[in-house]
Amino acid sequence: MATVKTLIYLIIYPGLLFLFLYSTFVEWYDRKLYARFQNRMGPTHTGRFGLLQPIADFFKLMAKEDIVPERADRKMFSVLPAVGLAIVFTAMLLLPVWNYNLEASSVISFNGDLIVLLYLLSLPTFIFFLAGWSSTNLFSTIGGARVLTMLFGYEVPLFLAVLSPAVLANSWRLAEIAAFYRQRPALTLVNLLGFVIALICVQAKLERTPFDIPHAETEIVGGTFTEYSGKKLALFRLMMDAEMVVAAGLLAAVFLGGFPGGPLLGLLNFVVKTLFVIFFLALIRATTSRIRVDQVVSFAWKYLAPLAILQLLIVILVKGLIS
Amino acid sequence: MKFQIPIGPQHPALKEPISLRMTVEGEIIREADIRLGYNHRGLEKLAEQRTWIQNIYLTERICGICSHSHTTCYVQGVEKLMELEPPKRGLYIRTLVAELERIHSHLLWLGVAGHEAGFDSFFMYTWRDREIVMDILEIISGNRVHYGINTIGGVRRDLDDGQVKHILDSLEILRKRSEYYKNLGTTEPSFVARLAGVGYLSKEDAIALCAVGPTLRASGVPMDVRKDDPYAVYGEIPFEVCTADTCDVLGRTVVRIQELFQCYNIIEYLLKNLPAGPVAVRAPRRAKPNEVVSRYEAPRGENIHYIKSNGTDKPERLKVRAPTLGNYAATIKMLKNGFIADVPLIFAAIDPCICCAERAVSLVDVRTGQEKIISMNALKQLSLKISAGKVRKREAEWPL
Numbered sequence: 001m002a003t004v005k006t007l008i009y010l011i012i013y014p015g016l017l018f019l020f021l022y023s024t025f026v027e028w029y030d031r032k033l034y035a036r037f038q039n040r041m042g043p044t045h046t047g048r049f050g051l052l053q054p055i056a057d058f059f060k061l062m063a064k065e066d067i068v069p070e071r072a073d074r075k076m077f078s079v080l081p082a083v084g085l086a087i088v089f090t091a092m093l094l095l096p097v098w099n100y101n102l103e104a105s106s107v108i109s110f111n112g113d114l115i116v117l118l119y120l121l122s123l124p125t126f127i128f129f130l131a132g133w134s135s136t137n138l139f140s141t142i143g144g145a146r147v148l149t150m151l152f153g154y155e156v157p158l159f160l161a162v163l164s165p166a167v168l169a170n171s172w173r174l175a176e177i178a179a180f181y182r183q184r185p186a187l188t189l190v191n192l193l194g195f196v197i198a199l200i201c202v203q204a205k206l207e208r209t210p211f212d213i214p215h216a217e218t219e220i221v222g223g224t225f226t227e228y229s230g231k232k233l234a235l236f237r238l239m240m241d242a243e244m245v246v247a248a249g250l251l252a253a254v255f256l257g258g259f260p261g262g263p264l265l266g267l268l269n270f271v272v273k274t275l276f277v278i279f280f281l282a283l284i285r286a287t288t289s290r291i292r293v294d295q296v297v298s299f300a301w302k303y304l305a306p307l308a309i310l311q312l313l314i315v316i317l318v319k320g321l322i323s
Numbered sequence: 324m325k326f327q328i329p330i331g332p333q334h335p336a337l338k339e340p341i342s343l344r345m346t347v348e349g350e351i352i353r354e355a356d357i358r359l360g361y362n363h364r365g366l367e368k369l370a371e372q373r374t375w376i377q378n379i380y381l382t383e384r385i386c387g388i389c390s391h392s393h394t395t396c397y398v399q400g401v402e403k404l405m406e407l408e409p410p411k412r413g414l415y416i417r418t419l420v421a422e423l424e425r426i427h428s429h430l431l432w433l434g435v436a437g438h439e440a441g442f443d444s445f446f447m448y449t450w451r452d453r454e455i456v457m458d459i460l461e462i463i464s465g466n467r468v469h470y471g472i473n474t475i476g477g478v479r480r481d482l483d484d485g486q487v488k489h490i491l492d493s494l495e496i497l498r499k500r501s502e503y504y505k506n507l508g509t510t511e512p513s514f515v516a517r518l519a520g521v522g523y524l525s526k527e528d529a530i531a532l533c534a535v536g537p538t539l540r541a542s543g544v545p546m547d548v549r550k551d552d553p554y555a556v557y558g559e560i561p562f563e564v565c566t567a568d569t570c571d572v573l574g575r576t577v578v579r580i581q582e583l584f585q586c587y588n589i590i591e592y593l594l595k596n597l598p599a600g601p602v603a604v605r606a607p608r609r610a611k612p613n614e615v616v617s618r619y620e621a622p623r624g625e626n627i628h629y630i631k632s633n634g635t636d637k638p639e640r641l642k643v644r645a646p647t648l649g650n651y652a653a654t655i656k657m658l659k660n661g662f663i664a665d666v667p668l669i670f671a672a673i674d675p676c677i678c679c680a681e682r683a684v685s686l687v688d689v690r691t692g693q694e695k696i697i698s699m700n701a702l703k704q705l706s707l708k709i710s711a712g713k714v715r716k717r718e719a720e721w722p723l
Binding site: 037038039040138139142209210212213216217218219220221286287288289290291292293294295 | 326328334335336350437438439440441442443444445447448451511513514516517662663664665666667
């Protein structure tokens with residue numbers, strides 16, 4: 001019985017199937033919002049309101065010809081999309097939505113899972129870099145170099161911004177941080193600055209406008225993904241959607257009081273709060289233009305990092321006041 | 324580490340084939356080179372085999388965006404050859420369509436600039452409003468792209484009061500929207516960060532390298548054929564030549580947006596002062612032997628047609644210099660020491676219409692650098708001779 005339960009947990013809910021469906025739904029939501037901001041319709045044809053469009057795109061890509069460049073590192077090139085997807089889906093299971101117990105820690109909810117989640121969110125960046133590098137295409141190589149250059153910009157402000165609420169809550173466990181802010185909702189306002197910084201950094205991590213520099217199509221064609229096609233590209237796209245869910249879930253857990261209310265209500269909370277975060281991500285995407293990679297680094301270190309440190313200072317002061 | 328990046332002949336930033344070869348160090352361009360000739364258009368030869376009237380429709384098809392520019396330029400030249408004086412009303416309508424075309428071209432360019440900078444919302448908005456101008460053009464001429472309104476000695480269609488009212492009403496909407504784009508294009512921080520200081524072209528360089536149109540005017544040179552050598556009715560219309568002194572892509576954007584407002588004023592003036600009378604005069608079939616150079620300020624810059632007649636009903640020679648060709652030399656200057664990320668923006672800022680500027684293909688021997696003229700059959704024979712008995716090589720040396 002325990003085995004069946006584990007299998008259902010891994011494959012159906014909240015495992016592969018649910019994560020797949022929710023990631024594609026989030027892609028639809030993002031595309032639709034982006035289109036409406038631009039005075040367009042967005043997906044309309046496949047399924048009701050075009051809801052099935054991302055799934056249709058996924059299966060269409062799966063059926064397309066899969067080409068590996070002759071000069072590419074064959075093994076590395078092929079294995080990267082699957083590894084990346086596995087990493088992101090693993091990270092998704094760490095979100096405090098499914099089966100966590102505040103009293104006792106478990107495999108998916110323990111003291112320090114915040115750090116693990118951040119670490120798992122850093123890995124896809126390296127996957128993208130390796131993907132670009134192992135393609136040996138000039139455009140991919142430049143894309144890969146841009147991925148790493150950008151990482152130096154946004155990673156530190158992101159960590160500072162996400163960790164400061166944890167400092168205030170005095171815990172490294174996502175579920176406990178969320179519970180702390182649910183008990184004292186007023187304290188959420190202390191982290192408002194951090195939330196804005198984290199939103200911008202997450203936008204950069206997900207490589208969306210204004211930070212879609214590694215795959216800027218008018219400059220370097222497909223960037224890191226220039227040589228990818230067929231199944232591998234489909235997996236990469238799914239991975240990016242899932243990454244968006246994880247990042248939005250992380251922000252919701254840390255800044256917006258998590259997902260209380262047991263399995264059903266918790267899931268509802270999860271959906272509403274991640275969509276809330278993704279709304280802002282889509283808004284940023286629609287209202288900005290792509291900036292240059294050197295501008296990203298200088299922007300991150302001139303504005304984001306000092307503001308993130310300011311946020312940390314505020315948190316330390318508030319912590320001194322309330323204790 | 325220096326390496327060469329080929330942008331084109333096929334690249335998402337380029338809608339037409341051209342090859343920009345960039346030697347880069349990291350993200351910075353050290354050398355730039357432009358290769359032309361991916362598109363052979365036997366247009367000038369074809370023009371020699373068609374009558375004066377037929378050639379109007381041929382020149383119209385040089386470009387899909389400045390179609391009216393090419394016909395007007397050609398028709399003005401032919402009218403000079405035939406010593407025709409088109410009636411005032413005809414010239415007013417011709418100018419009206421020319422200015423509407425300028426609006427449609429500049430709105431299109433704004434969208435393209437937005438897209439190249441990754442600002443797709445700007446692109447979607449400007450192209451939506453471009454539809455208003457397209458609709459006006461359709462109401463006037465019956466067509467959205469190739470208006471076919473010019474004829475030798477005037478225009479082919481007249482305007483009525485309903486059309487005049489519709490145009491004036493639509494102009495109000497366009498004015499309001501253009502205000503918004505002016506505000507957005509010059510204040511949106513991430514957009515301005517991409518445009519300001521990019522693709523610097525000093526005033527001296529702009530003149531020395533024979534830049535034309537908004538590229539030249541953005542470097543602070545107030546040069547506009549409409550003002551310097553007025554054709555049609557530009558001599559009697561009050562308007563200003565817009566310039567900018569920032570010498571960069573932002574300046575080129577500002578110049579184009581300001582020109583939009585000038586266009587609205589010109590159109591308003593034209594419609595309010597539309598004289599009565601016929602729209603065209605009868606043109607003779609033949610032109611006396613002579614030659615003429617016709618100049619026209621297209622949305623992209625100065626357009627030049629050289630026409631030679633020999634007394635028959637066909638031109639002996641038609642030479643077209645599209646504005647894009649005039650800007651290539653300046654583009655290389657602008658690209659040097661820029662970032663790879665800025666290549667599409669700098670190149671798009673001259674509003675390139677590559678196929679308009681393409682005329683012929685030249686055969687160059689890669690090893691000796693020698694150019695030669697060869698017939699199509701001989702070329703075919705040569706290729707068969709070289710490839711005879713060889714297995715086709717699968718992996719081409721990359722970059723090509």
